[in-house]
Amino acid sequence: MDNSSDIKQIKLVKAGDVGAYSQLIDKYQHMSFTLANSIVKNKQEAEEVCQDAIFKAYKALDSFKGNADFSTWLYRIVYNTAISKLRSRKTETVSLDEQKESLGTPFDFNENLNRLEQQERKIILKRALKLLKEEDAFIMILYYYQERSIEEIVTSTGLSKSNIKIKLHRGRKQLKQALEQLLSKEIESFI
Amino acid sequence: MKKEANSQKDTDQIIRDIFNDFEYEQAPPSIKSSAMNKVFNEWTNNAINYKPIINKSNRWWILGSFSAMLALSFLVDASVIINYWQNLMADSDLVDFKLLNQQMGSISLAFKSMPSVVYFTCIGIAALLLIDRFFSRLANI
Helix, strand or coil: CCHHHHHHHHHHHHCCCCCHHHHHHHHHHHHHHHHHHHHHCCHHHHHHHHHHHHHHHHHCHHHCCCCCCHHHHHHHHHHHHHHHHHHCCCCCCCCHHHHHHCCCCCCCHHHHHHHCCHHHHHHHHHHHHHHCCHHHHHHHHHHHHCCCCHHHHHHHHCCCHHHHHHHHHHHHHHHHHHHHHHHHHHHHHHC | CHHHHHHHHHHHHHHHHHHCCCCCCCCCHHHHHHHHHHHHHHHHHCCCCCCCCCCHHHHHHHHHHHHHHHHHHHHCCCHHHHHHHHHHCCCCCCCCHHHHHHHHHHHHHHHHHCCHHHHHHHHHHHHHHHHHHHHHHHHHC
């Protein structure tokens, strides 16, 4: 389904066919949940964020003009809701710098990554993303997984273009670090 | 500088590759059900404002087109109206009925000379437009 079919669904919802909204939920709930979880890093809270964001999107549907994709617009609501949730609680973040000290001798990152099975790589990536700063993880997923352009990420977050570039740069570095740490632990456990 | 740029490119490629294995997380089914519950509550709580099928602005053009159609159907045989006026034997100094009769007669002759298919086509198009508008309005209720 492309954006034009989303717009058709939205028109139906606006015309009073509320049931049509469930199709939009079906389409975007998983990605919204993933993005919400990348920020709040807690499945239960991500679920709440996702529900709130989907409901907020419904209420604000009249303000959706179709200039951007519906998904981009929805992810912005998810982002804002997740950030609000985050602000409402104190987070315990794991400092990568602290973990860096515990790193052992440098090792061949690529080689070790290739040793892992696909399933293991999936798990390691998810764990590494959890170690990233909230906004960075959100942006990395949109950029690398959803293959969104920087302009689209700007629309989805409301951050400036240069800010996104900085966060992407930092995210890349931190993700690599996190992957290295997790991989070294994984290799150690094998030995 | 060049070395750093290369290293950045490498990191970018590694991350791109590893993201090929990435899969989004499955949202719990409660998200959809709870969100839809909220949506339905919101929908039912809102006052339902029915838009009249024929609103004020539409009322005039529908009335106008209806009178035009009525006039058109009468003009098929305008002599009926002329006869009607003659039968009435209207006696007024203010209105020159003779002139009116002549004009009406000439208009009716002009209309009479048109093939009947033109009338049917016009009426058909107007009816289709009306029906289309009526159903689109019904769909939006």
